[in-house]
Amino acid sequence: MSSSPVRTSVENGVATIEMNRPERRNALSPELDAALRDAFATTTHRDDVRAIVLQAAGSTFCAGADLQFLRPTPDPEGIQRHVLDRYAPLVRQIVDARVPVVAALNGSTAGAGLALALACDLRIMADDGVLVAGFSSIGFVPDSGVAYFLVRQLGYARAFEMLALSEPVPAKQCAAWGLVNRVVDAETLHNTAHALATRLAARPTKALGWTKTCLRRAQTDTLEATIEHEALYQSLAVQTNDHAEGVQAFIEKRDASFSGT
Structure with a gap:
């Protein structure tokens, strides 16, 4: 298996961007989020790319920020810069991509990883997956646009409940709330996401x-x-x-x- 934090490939007009830190549940490290920014910058400007799949190796889509890089706790200005310099540009790249971006969500998607998922245009979720905000469990507030996306998709009350209680939201509930487009068998997740992306790549x-x-x-x-x-x-x-x-x-x-x- 490649040791690169992100693996990319292009086939039939579909670019695959795969997070590759399975041993850390694809938690966002400086190397991983920098590699993601580079991958999106490269693929979105390729003429042969007409859709993108964002997926993850291993059993977890993304556990959020790797807290080992937040120890000792950074000063207030440092935490602002952490979000604004590292996560905000990546979220904007996904939102502003000139082609559709499909997220394939396996296992748990939490914290800043939730922001990445919500920034995508479509979300396909494994039937055993969960979405969890996670921020309040460590005394944090939502960041990286999570509040922006959740309040628009869920309304204030449900968004606050999800953020305040930080309880895992199972796939079936995510679909009922409109947080994901489709829930599929975990074994078919990546194939389903790629099939959808291939259909999108054939569109105008x-x-x-x-x-x-x-x-x-x-x-x-x-x-x-x-x-x-x-x-x-x-x-x-x-x-x-x-x-x-x-x-x-x-x-x-x-x-x-x-x-x-």
Whole structure:
């Protein structure tokens, strides 16, 4: 097994970014999160990448921050810099990726690992997996955007309950709450995530990227502003080869063959 903290590969338009610290339950270390930032920076700019799967080696997706790197407890400014310099850029890279990002969640997903999962566009979860905030259990508050994502997906009451009690939320409950898109048998998790990513990679890539942007902005924009942004990106989409192919395929009553251009 490779000793690299992150393993990457590209096949059929799908990039796989795999966290590879199974002996530490893929807890985020300086080396791991730096390697993740590098991996996203590289893959999202490759023309042959049209979807990304974020997954993890071993039995756990991500246990959050590796607390051995927070001992002794850093000073207040140090902990701010820890979040702002290391985790925030990574979360932004996932959110701003020009292609869909699918998270394959196995085992436990906790703390800053939960932020990474929630930043992805789609989440596929193993049936024996759990999501757990974890922050309050060590006297911390949510960071890395967890509060942002949870309150929008769950509403205030459920988000507060999940953060305050820090109880593991099992896969079935995650699906019922809309925190994950699908729950699958643990043995088929990675295959299912890759199959979904392959389907996304065959879609009109630029249009999907702009769709992501519209949805993200619509979470805070007014209706009027949302309509204006949709019109702007529609003016860009109409110039793509995929739009022309989609219309022609519709006229000819056949399946479209999108090139991502």
